[in-house]
Amino acid sequence: MKGKYEFLLLLTLGLVQSQPCHHSVSVDISDGDIKWNGEISKDGVLYSSSNYYRKDNTIFGCPCNLKKCVRKCCAVDEIMENKTCTKSELNVFIPIHEVDNFLYNLDMKNGTHKTSDLFYIHNLCTRRIRLEPGDVFYLQPNGSLLVPDFELDAPLKPHEYCLDVFKDDTMDNMFSALICVEETTEEKLAETTRNIYSTGVSLDDLAKIDVSHKCIIIPACMDFAEF
Structure with missing residues (x-):
C-alpha cells in the first residue's frame, strides 16, 4: 500500500504550483508517514499537500504554516x-x-x-x-x-x-x-530607501545619522553590518 501512496504523493507534488513557505523554515519530511489522501505526518505535524513541496528530490514540509x-x-x-x-x-x-x-x-x-x-x-x-x-x-x-x-x-x-x-x-x-x-529586508530595503530619498535627505545628512541600528535598512552599510 505504501507504494500506492507514494505514487499518489508524486501526483500531488506535480500539481503543486508554488513553494508554500520559505525554504529556511522548511523541514525534511521525506521519511514521514504518507497517508492515503497525500497528507504526510511527521513529528506530530500533519502536512496537507498545500503545506509541503519537493526540492532536489527531497520533500519539505512547512510547519510554520500549521504551528x-x-x-x-x-x-x-x-x-x-x-x-x-x-x-x-x-x-x-x-x-x-x-x-x-x-x-x-x-x-x-x-x-x-x-x-x-x-x-x-x-x-x-x-x-x-x-x-x-x-x-x-x-x-x-x-x-x-x-x-x-x-x-x-x-x-x-x-x-x-x-x-x-x-x-x-x-x-x-x-x-x-x-x-x-x-x-527579512530585501523587500523592505527598496521601499525604505525610496522613502529616505523621497524626503530629500542628502548624503551629508545621512552621514550624520547614527546608523548603528539603521544598517539593517540602508543598503550603503549592509556590507559593514553583516555578521
Whole structure:
C-alpha cells in the first residue's frame, strides 16, 4: 500500500504550483508517514499537500504554516562560536515574552521546548546581521521577534531571524539574535530607501545619522553590518 501512496504523493507534488513557505523554515519530511489522501505526518505535524513541496528530490514540509515556530540558529546541542555552529555542553534558554513582559524560558537542552506550543526548527541565515550587546529584542508566544530599536513595521517572522548563544570576541556565551538579511529586508530595503530619498535627505545628512541600528535598512552599510 505504501507504494500506492507514494505514487499518489508524486501526483500531488506535480500539481503543486508554488513553494508554500520559505525554504529556511522548511523541514525534511521525506521519511514521514504518507497517508492515503497525500497528507504526510511527521513529528506530530500533519502536512496537507498545500503545506509541503519537493526540492532536489527531497520533500519539505512547512510547519510554520500549521504551528507557531521558534527558530534557533544552530542545533539543540550547539551554540555559535566564532560564527560557526559548535557542539557545546551549555544549556540554552530561550526566553518568551508577551510584548516586553517575561513569561517563561524554553529549555533547549532538557527538552521542555518539546512540550511547548512552539514548533522548534534550526537553520542558520546565509546573510545576517547580529544584534549586539544593548540591542533589545523579545520573542513572542506566537514565534515572532519584536525588535523595538529597529522600528520595523511588524515583528519579524521565523524566516526572518534566528536565535542562539554566541561566543566570540564581542560576546561571551551571550544570548542574541541574527536578522536574516536575505529573507527579512530585501523587500523592505527598496521601499525604505525610496522613502529616505523621497524626503530629500542628502548624503551629508545621512552621514550624520547614527546608523548603528539603521544598517539593517540602508543598503550603503549592509556590507559593514553583516555578521
